[in-house]
Ligand SMILES: Nc1ncnc2c1ncn2[C@@H]1O[C@H](COP(=O)(O)OP(=O)(O)OP(=O)(O)O)[C@@H](O)[C@H]1O
């Protein structure tokens with residue numbers, strides 16, 4: 001079965017074709033970074049306008065790459081939430097309508113389920129059940145994954161998501177948009193011993209997170225060292241990154257112990273962060289567990305994870321009625 | 336000639352079929368939820384007429400101006416069907432369709448079609464009927480209703496919901512030339528049909544890739 005996956009929930013137009021026998025056949029991605037850079041963040045209406053210009057050409061490119069015609073598709077999967085409603089609508093409308101036209105089933109995919117299943121795109125796949133640490137621009141969640149579609153949110157951020165904290169802190173440090181990867185780059189030059197930032201909510205029980213305080217802490221540290229030289233900025237970036245990573249690792253370890261699960265999946269845009277990947281690896285070794293990480297291009301938004309999640313659900317016998325529906329807010333637990 | 340028309344640009348959601356001069360239409364007014372309705376309406380229409388998408392010669396859709404999201408729903412559907420079937424896709428102006436509606440319902444030969452553009456503005460265009468078709472006389476624009484002006488002193492008629500929200504402002508600026516006003520009419524997919532049937536003669540490539548919205552309002556971020 002060959003499934004076309006469409007992702008338009010935010011500022012990336014992603015398209016891919018995944019085959020139940022042969023795996024990923026082709027994928028294409030268009031990033032809107034240039035569209036939004038001058039505004040320092042995603043402008044929803046501009047995101048929607050860009051998606052509708054880019055989606056069809058990307059679908060055509062992907063089919064060509066896979067040496068397939070549209071008639072050789074067996075299903076269409078599209079992200080229907082959570083995310084920006086206008087942006088989601090472009091992919092959902094196109095995907096649902098194309099499935100109707102071709103007379104094949106359509107399946108609406110939860111964006112975070114896409115992220116969560118992204119490690120399945122690799123040759124060595126995790127086995128259910130596992131703990132997933134989802135860290136992206138809009139989410140920070142620890143999820144107990146029992147099987148496809150059965151998710152229990154163990155803890156989540158009470159305020160900013162990890163990626164959001166990276167982006168906002170990067171802005172404070174005067175880094176260009178999108179801040180997360182820029183901040184990570186700067187942190188490599190930092191002295192990890194110079195500043196010690198708090199590890200929010202780690203000294204009390206529970207698996208929830210809070211990252212908005214770190215942003216304030218960064219701002220105060222910066223104020224105390226004005227005018228900050230390049231080294232100070234790097235040192236602050238490093239201290240911030242350490243604090244986020246440490247907090248994520250502490251909570252993830254806690255989740256493993258409380259659930260007794262040894263298999264961990266790390267996914268979402270922030271999991272592209274090299275130091276987080278390394279810190280998670282060493283924690284998992286200590287816990288005698290096993291870590292599954294998608295390659296960086298499958299960490300951030302992409303069509304492949306949506307095609308894969310859609311395929312799994314289609315194989316499980318699900319499909320959408322003849323309706324175009326999107327949900328801006330949507331919990332994994334409601335799946 | 337067989338044509339399918341869809342429109343979701345305004346509070347109305349509609350689909351229409353032209354089957355060798357016979358018109359079928361489904362229409363509903365509902366400000367939200369076009370996405371939940373439109374595909375079923377289209378399927379219902381095709382069933383009524385007992386034809387398949389493959390039997391069509393072309394598609395047309397309301398390309399705006401209108402509600403941004405609504406315009407994109409019709410556009411994305413048209414792109415998907417055009418791509419899925421290889422049928423030509425013909426974008427038609429929602430303001431032209433309104434003028435065409437005025438001609439069909441009230442015999443208006445000169446119409447100023449106006450839609451509420453929010454933020455104190457209207458989407459507006461002036462049309463003259465020639466050979467039964469609405470022809471654009473002055474460029475479509477998004478403008479404050481009190482600033483809209485006409486190039487001549489002919490007698491004009493108003494049509495569209497822009498005339499409901501901003502009747503006073505529009506009438507003040509155009510008082511001398513306005514004859515009748517029809518402020519309750521909405522775009523209907525059937526009014527795209529004559530315009531698309533005409534366009535199909537002159538458009539040689541109507542690729543779904545070129546099926547794109549026309550928003551008129553391009554300032555969408557805070558200045
Ligand atoms: N190397 C990195 N280090 C830290 N953060 C990163 C890195 N690379 C990407 N990010 C962050 O990842 C986020 C983007 O991830 P992703 O595309 O998954 O998020 P999203 O789709 O916007 O949000 P969500 O998936 O929650 O809807 C951004 O906040 C970005 O700054």
Ligand SMILES: [Mg+2]
Pocket residue numbers: 111115136137268269300301
């Ligand atoms: Mg994402």
